[in-house]
Amino acid sequence: MACRELLENSFPYDEPILVRAGGKVTVVKIGEFVEKRLSGIDALDRQYTHLQERVEVLTLDDDLKLTFRRVVGIFRHKSPEKLWKITLQSGREIRTTSSHNVFVLTEDLRVACKETRFLVPGDRVLVPNGSIETSGGVTEIDVLEELMNLPPQQTGRIVVRGLAGSYPPKLTQSQLLLATVNGGAASWTELRTNASELGMKSPQDVIYTLRRGGFLRNVRRGMYQVNRSKKPHARYGVPKDWAHCDAVPFNYFRSRPPPDLDVSSLLFSVKQGRRGLPSKIPVTIELMRILGYFSSEGSIHADYKVTFSFGAHELDTHVRDLVHCLRQAFGVEPMITSEHETAVNVVINDSMLAFFFTEILGTGTRSSNKRVPWVVFSAARAMAKEYLDAYVLGDGHVQLAKRNRKITLATSSRSLFTDLRFLLTVLGRQFSASFVSPREREVKGVKARFRGSYLIYIREGLAPESSSVPIDHYRKELVSLKPRLSNLYRSTIQKKWLKDHFRSDEMPREHRNFVLSDAGALRVKSVQQVDSDSEWVYDLSVEEVERFIGGDGIALLHNSMDAAELYGVLPEIYVRLISENSAVDAPDPKPYRLSVVDNGPGVEPSQVPSAFGKVFYGSKYVLRQSRGMFGLGGTMAILYGQITTN
Known part of the structure; x- marks a missing residue:
């Protein structure tokens, strides 16, 4: 390095x-x-x-x-x-x-x-x-795998339903003892011997339990008849309460999974929750639109209340679309409440859905900490576009004009602001951005303090600056091919226009490479x-x-x-290690001369003290260094060689 x-x-x-x-x-x-x-x-x-x-x-x-x-x-x-x-x-x-x-x-x-x-x-x-397709993208969310990837502290509230019967029941001592009897009768001595061989400490108590349960009937002194028609009480491989509620703690399941488990029948929910999520959730248009609406208008309160807030005028459009998507993706029937005459809320009281959003997808819970979920970046491009479209419907301001359709996205979350710009990048959408500082505004005669806001502008109909290609260097060649194209006399031309008017083999090589690139x-x-x-x-x-x-x-x-690459030269490095005393019987330690010669530019003179300081800094905090007994050894020789070639 x-x-x-x-x-x-x-x-x-x-x-x-x-x-x-x-x-x-x-x-x-x-x-x-x-x-x-x-x-x-x-x-x-x-x-x-x-x-x-x-x-x-x-x-x-x-x-x-x-x-x-x-x-x-x-x-x-x-x-x-x-x-x-x-x-x-x-x-x-x-x-x-x-x-x-x-x-x-x-x-x-x-x-x-x-x-x-x-x-x-x-x-x-x-x-x-340009845009990038993610090789088909993620088509389903493996809820079980995602839960396994979370630390046990985060999954302490999660239970698994449909699992209790998968654990083989544990046989009681009396059942184990009864299983050793062949035939329809057994003596006290035989039962006691078998119990001792099984390691039971109180054989007489186990035999008494079988008699009291009706599994053994005394026919004469020291002799019992075995009642095979008597059925033992149903038992489970997990504690009774877990089995009766069909709710095995996920952390127990994580450490002791049952054999030959069919995960497709499992449901995951929060303790005492009424609903659960299946082990796999398909990535659909409906799911993407839900996530888009959540990023723009959603919030989560008290770890269970998922709320989407809309204007009253959106009841027959965005609200209807969201309710349809929720039914299709999660099978839930949300409540629609009216907060006041101009606002309606879509509410789902579902603690597992809230957990799925925050802990598995990473959506955030409120405006200041929202993120674009990882599944949006990982899904196919068409799916990511559905998310973006829903986000724009929920929180975007669309300004229509004949030649300039401008979409403005606003958020108070710095992380969401960054995520959205990366999403626009992979979707091939051009944008600009700005930040509005916190300020006071008067609303209906009342002064209010507004937080800072991050703004993203998406323009359609105007040529994006990032697609402009300077052509001064190649103008003569291009004009000689098509002299009637007046755009060729401009200082820059859009990549799309060049691709539409010139074949790739007509463009100069460097010009073609850039125009056809991402x-x-x-x-x-x-x-x-x-x-x-x-x-x-x-x-x-x-x-x-x-x-x-x-x-x-x-x-x-x-x-x-690499410094040589920066200055446009081929690197030349010579390292020579010469023994100062080549005699075989020379006493230890044998002296060596190390020389390092290179043509690199080194570092700025102002950085030389910092370079030396880093070596001593490492020694001070007990980092291993290549040092001689009294000198600075190989490390300092190489370092000195680098900084003195400037």
């Missing part, structure tokens, strides 16, 4: 990335993603580790097509005091360290890397500008230094492509770049 990368190239904790693991696609903070995987490992490896698990992130491949690629390594280092904030058109922002690289589009439509601190207003930063570009509005509020900064190593889509600006980011 080069010194330059560990010192200068990374992102703060809160910058988001889109991750796919185990079939689930979710938006997570890069710091949360890395810290989770660095916890519990040796101190020596706590700053970097190679990932064995298969986890992928959204990226652009070598053809600039959207895809998921495997993360092969993760690392972190202490954050500098200052970070750099890149503000793009459309309200997108990225925070990173000074030397981290972002991809920019050159005038001849090549993709190049540029350090953050060298960006200037007008530079075009690459962003996704990449777009947004201009840099400003680059400024800001204070870091993150203790650590983080980065990923992505298989083959070494880049990923992330940051609050949802842009294409290079993971920590």
